Amino acid sequence: MSFQINQSSCDMPLSQSAIETTKIPYRSFCARAAAGFVLAMSISFIGADKSYAAEHVIEMTAKDISDDGFGNKLLAYQMLSHKIDGLDVTDRYSNAPTIPGPIIELTEGDKVKLTLLNAIDPAYPVAGASKQVSVHVHGVHYKILSDGTLRVINRKLDEGAGEGPEDTFASYEYEWDVAPGTAGTWPYHDHNYENHNGSEHKGLFGAIIVNPAATPRPQNSYKFSKEYVLYLGDDAFWGVEIDSTTKKQTKHGVNPTLNAPKNTDVRFHLIALGTDLHNFTLNNYKWFDPGTHNLINQVAIGPLEKHVFVIRSKNSTQYVDNNFSNKLLGMKGRFIVD
Amino acid sequence: MKEQIIKFNKHIAAMAVVMLFAVGFLSSSMAMAAVHSFNFTAKTLPNGQLGYATGGSDAEAVIPGPALFVKQGDTIQVTLTNSTAVDVGFNVPGLVNSNSAKATPGQTQNYTLHANKTGTYVYHGDNNGKELLGLFGAIIVDKKNGPIDSFVNGDGSIVPVTQADIDKQFVLFMVGSTFWGTEISADGVQKPLWAAPNLGAVENDLVRFHVLAIGPGHTFHLHAHRWLKTDTATVIDTKLLNDGTDTHSFTIKAGSGVGPGDWQFHCHLIAHMEAGMHGSFRVDAAGSGDGASVVGASPYGNILLGARPSEPGVVTLEVSDEPASWFRSPRGDAIVGLPFDIKSKSLEVMYPGSSVNFVMSDTNGVHTISSLLWPTGAHHMPFDQSAAYRGGGIVKLTTPGLYVFTCKVHPYMFGAVIVDDPETEGLDLGNPAMDYKIDLVTGITGLPTSSDLAVRLLRTFFVATSPSNWQDYSTGIWNLKFPTLPVRISGAPFGNIQDGGLALALSALNVVDAPLAVGAAPEKPGVGEVWVNTQFEKTAGKYKPGTTTVVDTTNWTVKRKVALPEINNNNPHNMWTNRDQSVIYQTQWFDTKLSMINRETGALIKNITVGNTPSHVVTLPSNDDLTIAINGENGVAIIPAGTTSVSKMLPTQAHGHTSANPHGHWVSADGTKIVTPNINTNDIGIYGATGGIHARTPTGNNAPGAHPIAIGMMPDSSKIYAANLLHHSLSVVDGANGALLKTINLIADYNPIDGSFADNDGNGAIAVGVLPIQSPVSPDGKAVVIAATGGQIVIVDTKTDKIVKMLPCDPGCHGANFGAKEGGGYYAYVTTKFGNRLTVVDIDPDNNGDISDAHIAGYVSLVDTPSTAKDDTVSSLPGFGGQGVLAVPNVYNGWVQNLPDVWKSGLTAAQRNPVGH
Numbered sequence A: 001m002s003f004q005i006n007q008s009s010c011d012m013p014l015s016q017s018a019i020e021t022t023k024i025p026y027r028s029f030c031a032r033a034a035a036g037f038v039l040a041m042s043i044s045f046i047g048a049d050k051s052y053a054a055e056h057v058i059e060m061t062a063k064d065i066s067d068d069g070f071g072n073k074l075l076a077y078q079m080l081s082h083k084i085d086g087l088d089v090t091d092r093y094s095n096a097p098t099i100p101g102p103i104i105e106l107t108e109g110d111k112v113k114l115t116l117l118n119a120i121d122p123a124y125p126v127a128g129a130s131k132q133v134s135v136h137v138h139g140v141h142y143k144i145l146s147d148g149t150l151r152v153i154n155r156k157l158d159e160g161a162g163e164g165p166e167d168t169f170a171s172y173e174y175e176w177d178v179a180p181g182t183a184g185t186w187p188y189h190d191h192n193y194e195n196h197n198g199s200e201h202k203g204l205f206g207a208i209i210v211n212p213a214a215t216p217r218p219q220n221s222y223k224f225s226k227e228y229v230l231y232l233g234d235d236a237f238w239g240v241e242i243d244s245t246t247k248k249q250t251k252h253g254v255n256p257t258l259n260a261p262k263n264t265d266v267r268f269h270l271i272a273l274g275t276d277l278h279n280f281t282l283n284n285y286k287w288f289d290p291g292t293h294n295l296i297n298q299v300a301i302g303p304l305e306k307h308v309f310v311i312r313s314k315n316s317t318q319y320v321d322n323n324f325s326n327k328l329l330g331m332k333g334r335f336i337v338d
Numbered sequence B: 001m002k003e004q005i006i007k008f009n010k011h012i013a014a015m016a017v018v019m020l021f022a023v024g025f026l027s028s029s030m031a032m033a034a035v036h037s038f039n040f041t042a043k044t045l046p047n048g049q050l051g052y053a054t055g056g057s058d059a060e061a062v063i064p065g066p067a068l069f070v071k072q073g074d075t076i077q078v079t080l081t082n083s084t085a086v087d088v089g090f091n092v093p094g095l096v097n098s099n100s101a102k103a104t105p106g107q108t109q110n111y112t113l114h115a116n117k118t119g120t121y122v123y124h125g126d127n128n129g130k131e132l133l134g135l136f137g138a139i140i141v142d143k144k145n146g147p148i149d150s151f152v153n154g155d156g157s158i159v160p161v162t163q164a165d166i167d168k169q170f171v172l173f174m175v176g177s178t179f180w181g182t183e184i185s186a187d188g189v190q191k192p193l194w195a196a197p198n199l200g201a202v203e204n205d206l207v208r209f210h211v212l213a214i215g216p217g218h219t220f221h222l223h224a225h226r227w228l229k230t231d232t233a234t235v236i237d238t239k240l241l242n243d244g245t246d247t248h249s250f251t252i253k254a255g256s257g258v259g260p261g262d263w264q265f266h267c268h269l270i271a272h273m274e275a276g277m278h279g280s281f282r283v284d285a286a287g288s289g290d291g292a293s294v295v296g297a298s299p300y301g302n303i304l305l306g307a308r309p310s311e312p313g314v315v316t317l318e319v320s321d322e323p324a325s326w327f328r329s330p331r332g333d334a335i336v337g338l339p340f341d342i343k344s345k346s347l348e349v350m351y352p353g354s355s356v357n358f359v360m361s362d363t364n365g366v367h368t369i370s371s372l373l374w375p376t377g378a379h380h381m382p383f384d385q386s387a388a389y390r391g392g393g394i395v396k397l398t399t400p401g402l403y404v405f406t407c408k409v410h411p412y413m414f415g416a417v418i419v420d421d422p423e424t425e426g427l428d429l430g431n432p433a434m435d436y437k438i439d440l441v442t443g444i445t446g447l448p449t450s451s452d453l454a455v456r457l458l459r460t461f462f463v464a465t466s467p468s469n470w471q472d473y474s475t476g477i478w479n480l481k482f483p484t485l486p487v488r489i490s491g492a493p494f495g496n497i498q499d500g501g502l503a504l505a506l507s508a509l510n511v512v513d514a515p516l517a518v519g520a521a522p523e524k525p526g527v528g529e530v531w532v533n534t535q536f537e538k539t540a541g542k543y544k545p546g547t548t549t550v551v552d553t554t555n556w557t558v559k560r561k562v563a564l565p566e567i568n569n570n571n572p573h574n575m576w577t578n579r580d581q582s583v584i585y586q587t588q589w590f591d592t593k594l595s596m597i598n599r600e601t602g603a604l605i606k607n608i609t610v611g612n613t614p615s616h617v618v619t620l621p622s623n624d625d626l627t628i629a630i631n632g633e634n635g636v637a638i639i640p641a642g643t644t645s646v647s648k649m650l651p652t653q654a655h656g657h658t659s660a661n662p663h664g665h666w667v668s669a670d671g672t673k674i675v676t677p678n679i680n681t682n683d684i685g686i687y688g689a690t691g692g693i694h695a696r697t698p699t700g701n702n703a704p705g706a707h708p709i710a711i712g713m714m715p716d717s718s719k720i721y722a723a724n725l726l727h728h729s730l731s732v733v734d735g736a737n738g739a740l741l742k743t744i745n746l747i748a749d750y751n752p753i754d755g756s757f758a759d760n761d762g763n764g765a766i767a768v769g770v771l772p773i774q775s776p777v778s779p780d781g782k783a784v785v786i787a788a789t790g791g792q793i794v795i796v797d798t799k800t801d802k803i804v805k806m807l808p809c810d811p812g813c814h815g816a817n818f819g820a821k822e823g824g825g826y827y828a829y830v831t832t833k834f835g836n837r838l839t840v841v842d843i844d845p846d847n848n849g850d851i852s853d854a855h856i857a858g859y860v861s862l863v864d865t866p867s868t869a870k871d872d873t874v875s876s877l878p879g880f881g882g883q884g885v886l887a888v889p890n891v892y893n894g895w896v897q898n899l900p901d902v903w904k905s906g907l908t909a910a911q912r913n914p915v916g917h
């Protein structure tokens, strides 16, 4: 069975934003937004079927969680506060640390100020290791001081919260420029905990979804009834389901059962991490390979690659990683259409 | 530089335009097709790596090989002269090649290729993994006219670029876990950047990257830059380069939208990142830097016998399935040929600031590349990865001294690098600034290199990596030779220390022409057969090592050799058998397979993929299902009885947690529990046979890297015994709840500084077990027999959990398992890796329940005889590599009750029901 409505939107923005760039004086608009009219504008334009740059003020923390009963820990990000042009949207996130971490929805043209705190038990990990966490984001623009890496890499600072090998900060602020040309789904992850590779594989990962500027806001994913972010790890999927109307993020965890109303369009955001290479299938569905008109029913994906596709929900099925060992470990989940 | 923004209202339109262009170029290019001729020479570089050179015979070979830039429709003619000692081809996956033959050493071959498709292609030497040593390069086929690529500008526009727009290009090969680079200037001049370079550009330079991979796959990520998925308008910043050969070319505008900075590029596989697979892309602000790249580590650089001491050098160790040469220098033969009597091909020498590079080029398994010891105070130590993987590694070493690397999965794989201070006489074995001391991964710091323990470790290295130092009982004589080079160590007592710490050469420890005799066979026969994995024995009909040697215990002769040449049987490691004892299950530890063998004929029944690096196999006594520890991964594979494929893998850790990497597991007598020693997480895991984690009990008193490696269990499953290889201890754990009951120190009686033995633990026996491996409990539950690779057999009384006896064992003592003794009681069969006889231990000769009189009942040569049945001819290392051992019939409680009557009839009543007596 093959169902597909249209191009997955992540490859549309480039052409559209290019048009946008020529139509409106983008930079001057941003300058105005940054000059302090943000709040007033956002209030007056909320609900308007038009695209504006917004300012996101985000505060996140990192915690140690999920003691497995035998003293082994994972790490996770937690959203503390997310305001869009002053409007508090924190309730779309879980109020606990989750794996994957918060999925942050942005639109081309937006600006982000993300402050990261560190609430990991200082007794962990081992002595001598870096106790600093960071957020290193993919896809969007940022200057070197927002790279979220250790000084040994960026030659500037240990860019995170907590005790790094050279620099210590109680909190660290990152600035992202969600510039034109950055639409798409991108991972963010730690780069500093324990060592300069970070601890992304211990649970410190999340994603941003950058919608194209030309799509109307605030309902810029109106086309999709549900969105799913599925991280492919070395033994399981770590997923989250997002209701496109309420923006609520639920079902965090391992191999989640995903739900979709029948005959609606839903969007999958796959990202891999760890050491394994994967081969993903959503049994009995086909979709367009992003940026092409090739219908595919499986995709090879490696760590920190992303693969975004849209299907119309018709029948319940399973999503599966066909990597030899992962499949035997039961790395799959249910996709329930009702 | 011209920039033109093209806007696509609809993707369809874009594709149509592209197709139109393509057709146009294709037709025009046919008319203008050029023929490019290249003279290639394959050469051996100073560090033993291989590479291609273009130009005359004096031209220097480079890694990656010369990049070939051609246009679509062109013809490429390559004349390849092979100056190496191995066959070399010129294979280009994706392009039609006139010739698939390889040039033998000294020979020349011609290859004609048609560049009919645009794209980036790998060319390589096509020589069974040797191409990963440097015989690879890039062919870039661009469109004949017009733009060759597009980049994503900082303002989001997609800008086409022509060749003339490009400021510089990089070829980056991802090989093992190392980047090998070439920089190509705007005028086409190619400059080798060698291994692990740092790239540079000036802000807004248009830089084209050609990222290629050969061997195990990778993902390439460059911080803060975006580019296009090939032939689409989709923006990406990470790209999979899949296993085999794969390529990805893209263009970026340096720092566009993000500004200057040291932007990291790296493989995004965690294990590869941990293995050093990263570099910096430095973007200089215009006017504040020249954007120059920093050349990496060169095979011509500052290493022993290197050509250019002023440049950072690189030595390479190939990870191999080959006995003794598990970390083999590609110039190992030359090093062995030096006049210093070095017998090991796994020892390299270089100078501070150079790097050691690892590449898993000759193995079917997964591994880690992990520090075992290093000079006290050395940077970048310990080198380690959090999971086993396929790939390699690279690390720069600046502190003089000895660095020994191992694989955590296969902990006798050893490779060593001496970083020598060229200003001093003798080789530095420790850090000169720290009195030549070393640190061990097990938490021992500041160990003098003159200590008995340090010398033992050195001896172990030179035995394990030098087959000529092994004890071959078929020759009747034993020579143990160490290098004649003088070394600098900490001081007394070892050696004749002179001012400045110069010691006698290690060859002072040589053993010369010592007589070697197998010894007498046990007087009393055993019952049935003993199957021994002689894992290093080589045979003529296959490339990979290993046989299984079947001993007839009624007359103590070698009855059969099972080599399985038809499947290139690779390092057979451990075995179990089915209920009726008709099928032997055997793991291939450096591979992905489990073999099923007909016990009576030695014929292969089935070779089954079970997962990366399977170590041990045990059946569930309750239903005869197979449980296979997947040592390179994170679970126990299950093959249901009577079937021949894995139905599921039981995870050995909670989701997302560090992979446990179980090695030598055991199963409770009732078949409900699987108990694994988890080498990567240093704990004992107790799991339900149908799933579920019941307990995870840390071993080794929280010392780092205790490395529990094998499990034994009481016949009533009341207690679990785990040998901790690197902690030299035996953990005793409650079989019901996993509680740690006791940790028995196996080296309490050993003084690591002066090497003296004394009854320090006051248990009445002077007994030491250095590097314990297998620790089975006798079927009657009386004794734990521990095979310690340091060359001892240690016996523990389960009533007191105290050591009662130490017996001698050959170097590399490894496997132990019990079989029935004729007329009652049990023999423990003990194998050794670096000797070729089987040691038979009688744990209770007078069968009175007191095991303090345990003794060696006799020995059996594992070398084949004219009367030995075999499926292949033994070619070298006869009978060596003893590891897993299995007695048939299987007389452990829980299994013995399931034996067919024909087997039961040979056992005493007590043997048939060991718990009831």
Ligand SMILES: [Cu+2]
Binding pocket: B174, B176, B177, B217, B218, B219, B267, B268, B269, B272, B273, B277, B391
């Ligand atoms: Cu990699």
Ligand SMILES: [Cu+2]
Binding pocket: B365, B366, B367, B368, B407, B408, B409, B410, B413
């Ligand atoms: Cu290994």
